Amino acid sequence: MTWEKLRNPQIAWRAAQDIQDNAYVNLGIGIPELIAKFQPEGRHITYHTENGVLGFGAAPAEGEEDWDLINAGKKAITLSAGASFFHHADSFAMVRGGHLDLAVLGAYQVAQNGDLANWRVGSKGVPAVGGAMDLVHGAKQVAVITDHTTKDGKPKLVEKCTFPLTGVGCITRVYTSLAVVDIDNGRFLLREKLPKLSFDELQSLTGATLHINGDVADLTVPDLS
Amino acid sequence: MTWEKLRNPQIAWRAAQDIQDNAYVNLGIGIPELIAKFQPEGRHITYHTENGVLGFGAAPAEGEEDWDLINAGKKAITLSAGASFFHHADSFAMVRGGHLDLAVLGAYQVAQNGDLANWRVGSKGVPAVGGAMDLVHGAKQVAVITDHTTKDGKPKLVEKCTFPLTGVGCITRVYTSLAVVDIDNGRFLLREKLPKLSFDELQSLTGATLHINGDVADLTVPDLS
Amino acid sequence: MDKTISTLEAAVADVSDNAVLMIGGFGGSGAPIDLIHALIDRYKATGSPAKLTVINNNAGNGKIGIAAMIDAGMVAKMICSFPRSSDPRAFTDKYLAGEIALELVPQGTLAERIRAAGAGIPAFFTPASYGTELAAGKQVQEFDGKPYVLEHWLKADFAFVKGALGDTYGNLTYRLAGRNFNPLMCMAARKTIVQVSKIINAGGIDPEEVVTPGLFVDGVVEVPDPQQEELLIRTGVEYA
Amino acid sequence: MDKTISTLEAAVADVSDNAVLMIGGFGGSGAPIDLIHALIDRYKATGSPAKLTVINNNAGNGKIGIAAMIDAGMVAKMICSFPRSSDPRAFTDKYLAGEIALELVPQGTLAERIRAAGAGIPAFFTPASYGTELAAGKQVQEFDGKPYVLEHWLKADFAFVKGALGDTYGNLTYRLAGRNFNPLMCMAARKTIVQVSKIINAGGIDPEEVVTPGLFVDGVVEVPDPQQEELLIRTGVEYA
Numbered sequence: 001m002t003w004e005k006l007r008n009p010q011i012a013w014r015a016a017q018d019i020q021d022n023a024y025v026n027l028g029i030g031i032p033e034l035i036a037k038f039q040p041e042g043r044h045i046t047y048h049t050e051n052g053v054l055g056f057g058a059a060p061a062e063g064e065e066d067w068d069l070i071n072a073g074k075k076a077i078t079l080s081a082g083a084s085f086f087h088h089a090d091s092f093a094m095v096r097g098g099h100l101d102l103a104v105l106g107a108y109q110v111a112q113n114g115d116l117a118n119w120r121v122g123s124k125g126v127p128a129v130g131g132a133m134d135l136v137h138g139a140k141q142v143a144v145i146t147d148h149t150t151k152d153g154k155p156k157l158v159e160k161c162t163f164p165l166t167g168v169g170c171i172t173r174v175y176t177s178l179a180v181v182d183i184d185n186g187r188f189l190l191r192e193k194l195p196k197l198s199f200d201e202l203q204s205l206t207g208a209t210l211h212i213n214g215d216v217a218d219l220t221v222p223d224l225s
Numbered sequence: 226m227t228w229e230k231l232r233n234p235q236i237a238w239r240a241a242q243d244i245q246d247n248a249y250v251n252l253g254i255g256i257p258e259l260i261a262k263f264q265p266e267g268r269h270i271t272y273h274t275e276n277g278v279l280g281f282g283a284a285p286a287e288g289e290e291d292w293d294l295i296n297a298g299k300k301a302i303t304l305s306a307g308a309s310f311f312h313h314a315d316s317f318a319m320v321r322g323g324h325l326d327l328a329v330l331g332a333y334q335v336a337q338n339g340d341l342a343n344w345r346v347g348s349k350g351v352p353a354v355g356g357a358m359d360l361v362h363g364a365k366q367v368a369v370i371t372d373h374t375t376k377d378g379k380p381k382l383v384e385k386c387t388f389p390l391t392g393v394g395c396i397t398r399v400y401t402s403l404a405v406v407d408i409d410n411g412r413f414l415l416r417e418k419l420p421k422l423s424f425d426e427l428q429s430l431t432g433a434t435l436h437i438n439g440d441v442a443d444l445t446v447p448d449l450s
Numbered sequence: 451m452d453k454t455i456s457t458l459e460a461a462v463a464d465v466s467d468n469a470v471l472m473i474g475g476f477g478g479s480g481a482p483i484d485l486i487h488a489l490i491d492r493y494k495a496t497g498s499p500a501k502l503t504v505i506n507n508n509a510g511n512g513k514i515g516i517a518a519m520i521d522a523g524m525v526a527k528m529i530c531s532f533p534r535s536s537d538p539r540a541f542t543d544k545y546l547a548g549e550i551a552l553e554l555v556p557q558g559t560l561a562e563r564i565r566a567a568g569a570g571i572p573a574f575f576t577p578a579s580y581g582t583e584l585a586a587g588k589q590v591q592e593f594d595g596k597p598y599v600l601e602h603w604l605k606a607d608f609a610f611v612k613g614a615l616g617d618t619y620g621n622l623t624y625r626l627a628g629r630n631f632n633p634l635m636c637m638a639a640r641k642t643i644v645q646v647s648k649i650i651n652a653g654g655i656d657p658e659e660v661v662t663p664g665l666f667v668d669g670v671v672e673v674p675d676p677q678q679e680e681l682l683i684r685t686g687v688e689y690a
Numbered sequence: 691m692d693k694t695i696s697t698l699e700a701a702v703a704d705v706s707d708n709a710v711l712m713i714g715g716f717g718g719s720g721a722p723i724d725l726i727h728a729l730i731d732r733y734k735a736t737g738s739p740a741k742l743t744v745i746n747n748n749a750g751n752g753k754i755g756i757a758a759m760i761d762a763g764m765v766a767k768m769i770c771s772f773p774r775s776s777d778p779r780a781f782t783d784k785y786l787a788g789e790i791a792l793e794l795v796p797q798g799t800l801a802e803r804i805r806a807a808g809a810g811i812p813a814f815f816t817p818a819s820y821g822t823e824l825a826a827g828k829q830v831q832e833f834d835g836k837p838y839v840l841e842h843w844l845k846a847d848f849a850f851v852k853g854a855l856g857d858t859y860g861n862l863t864y865r866l867a868g869r870n871f872n873p874l875m876c877m878a879a880r881k882t883i884v885q886v887s888k889i890i891n892a893g894g895i896d897p898e899e900v901v902t903p904g905l906f907v908d909g910v911v912e913v914p915d916p917q918q919e920e921l922l923i924r925t926g927v928e929y930a
Binding site: 274275276277278290291292293294295299310311312313314316317320321340350351352353354355356357358359362363389390391392393 | 476477478479480507531532533534535536538541542545546552554555556557558559560561562564565576577578579580581582583584624625626627628629630631632633634661678679680681
């Protein structure tokens with residue numbers, strides 16, 4: 001194969017390009033958090049973390065951490081000008097009440113009807129859900145950022161999730177290591193794909209039919225290495 | 226008749242004697258508000274007003290009012306040390322959530338099962354309810370302060386309310402111009418009555434059977450004139 | 451990001467006919483009189499916005515503020531807990547003449563329904579109004595042996611709010627008991643417009659002291675010396 | 691009225707066997723580690739309180755705080771959203787061995803259930819968890835064409851809370867993101883005990899800046915230099 005899948009920072013970069021000026025955004029723990037690093041210049045984006053901070057910035061320098069000032073991933077953060085603190089019920093009022101423009105989460109599986117599975121892969125081990133089941137409801141747009149397939153090559157974009165669901169019909173856009181896919185009326189609509197990757201090849205790595213409506217743009221991102 | 230019914234300040238004085246040290250109390254608009262004036266010395270009582278103040282004191286001197294600092298009756302108030310402000314949802318969380326030790330309201334009628342009618346007397350005019358329907362639920366004790374009869378001599382303590390209800394089975398004690406009556410298992414239990422007023426006379430002014438369990442104490446209050 | 455609106459006129463420009471409009475304040479405390487009067491000015495000049503549904507604890511007092519809106523004929527319906535005041539004539543006259551509708555809501559339920567709208571909670575159970583005529587037709591359910599009434603969220607198209615300090619991102623503080631319904635209404639309206647006594651740069655309010663975070667606010671307009679309903683009434687001002 | 695408690699030992703003295711205990715904090719931010727450790731001390735000395743149900747967002751980290759409670763064998767059940775951490779061994783071992791029960795609750799639902807308990811709301815509808823295994827057996831109802839799950843209030847016998855400033859009436863402020871679940875838990879427990887870095891006289895906190903009004907608080911104990919979970923873990927402290 002002549003194409004190389006995007007690395008996580010590259011997927012994050014692509015997702016970052018879509019965040020509008022003045023948006024309020026919640027980035028899930030892990031890969032979604034990378035998105036903030038690639039915020040396009042000139043856009044003012046306010047980040048929300050569900051443990052009760054609106055308007056935070058990058059991590060502090062090592063040794064400068066204040067461990068009462070952390071994000072949902074329990075990492076130390078710094079405040080941006082115009083920040084505010086609030087308790088958990090107010091924080092999830094922001095989430096559930098439709099006050100965030102965008103939430104971005106990771107995924108084990110996304111189904112063509114917008115179902116998301118991202119909190120457990122089976123019935124073994126200790127289950128943990130955190131804020132995921134709340135975050136998938138309420139934000140004006142809920143997007144997923146993920147590798148296109150699992151480590152052993154299985155599709156993560158599927159007809160129907162086989163892992164336990166996080167939410168039903170909640171995802172509207174998926175940024176993967178190979179493509180950008182919208183969820184539109186119960187089907188995957190391909191918007192962008194890696195230029196060197198053929199449609200047939202992408203389809204073979206996807207667990208449900210990819211539809212096309214108009215042009216499929218080239219998914220091109222900086223090297224970032 | 227050789228007895229004279231208590232005037233409103235005297236009923237308020239009697240109610241004030243029962244408020245425990247360190248209590249959190251909401252006093253309804255009108256006669257209940259008078260209770261604060263007769264707070265026994267040495268007791269620390271914190272007053273709540275449903276428009277979002279905990280810990281307020283007397284009215285300011287005339288000309289010293291700040292009209293952003295008012296109580297539920299829209300009267301200007303002053304703050305006590307240790308006061309706090311909060312929004313209406315938090316204020317009624319205090320009410321509904323069982324955080325007040327006592328709420329005292331006025332009444333058109335109180336029934337022997339604890340039902341209260343105090344918000345409208347018929348279907349004419351403009352109805353207004355305010356916080357009454359919330360206040361009757363949640364406080365550890367909900368008491369009524371009222372004249373024993375209407376202006377035209379009809380009983381206000383009744384078998385069953387005929388006016389529209391404010392709340393069902395919510396009242397536990399009634400301070401009237403003639404007596405102190407508890408509501409106990411669906412019946413009026415007489416605790417105190419004016420010393421010169423005979424039981425039979427009191428019963429004739431009451432719309433439901435007055436029960437007695439043990440002694441009936443003398444209801445004696447200062448002149449306050 | 452700068453949510454500053456330069457004039458009261460511009461601040462009220464979007465409110466449309468038939469809109470549901472929340473107005474903060476409890477009596478005159480925290481009441482955004484200047485926004486209300488700017489809206490009345492617009493109505494008098496253009497005939498719009500008309501047929502408004504107004505949500506407030508009360509239904510106006512004297513001849514200013516919400517009472518003046520009612521007198522001007524802009525209000526089709528009030529949703530409130532206590533449509534009485536020292537001078538409730540504006541509402542009372544129209545109500546008794548059948549010219550204005552009223553949805554009466556217990557005060558705590560009103561507050562919680564507004565919060566629920568802001569918090570994405572479509573309905574909740576409350577003990578308030580159980581067994582009364584205000585619960586007529588509503589779903590009742592028992593919890594721990596006690597009956598409760600199901601109440602629904604109450605959303606609005608617009609909210610008019612009065613704050614103390616505001617920053618350019620819309621972070622707000624309030625003054626004394628002027629908080630009341632204001633922070634809740636900020637959460638519950640599609641578009642929230644706030645008059646504040648002073649607008650400062652983002653970062654000027656200590657993050658610990660922000661009462662309403664800016665994401666609940668769409669526009670802030672500076673009114674350095676705001677009108678106070680109670681004082682207007684006491685000095686006999688008429689805006690109608 | 692003075693809600694000051696003079697020692698940590700006295701502050702935790704009432705917690706009884708089988709109690710439901712809310713513990714504030716999110717990870718180490720706002721976590722009342724000193725109260726927790728005082729409770730562990732009591733358990734080690736007396737065997738009580740045992741069989742506790744603990745409500746917290748997480749289920750402990752390392753060998754201190756809630757993890758040390760679990761290791762000590764005091765906890766029969768955790769109610770939380772995320773029983774993982776950088777070192778979740780204490781909970782994980784006991785859970786996989788079937789020695790501790792778990793009620794897993796989505797984080798926003800957990801917060802709202804606690805607030806509901808404090809606000810006298812026995813149940814509310816939320817979109818969270820609809821269609822998932824965490825909604826199994828729960829009442830579902832549609833509002834405006836969307837399905838919602840009915841969730842019940844979550845009350846506790848005791849709450850351990852970490853504040854910043856406290857006054858003698860129990861009015862509280864918090865530090866940075868240490869607010870999180872703390873103000874909600876103050877509302878939801880029969881008895882709320884708060885550790886603060888400093889106790890001042892009533893009136894010492896500006897009424898506008900009080901985050902938790904004192905009527906939600908039963909006792910305050912001063913811990914001038916409180917433990918920080920994250921720092922304890924990074925320095926390898928073990929309390930078990």
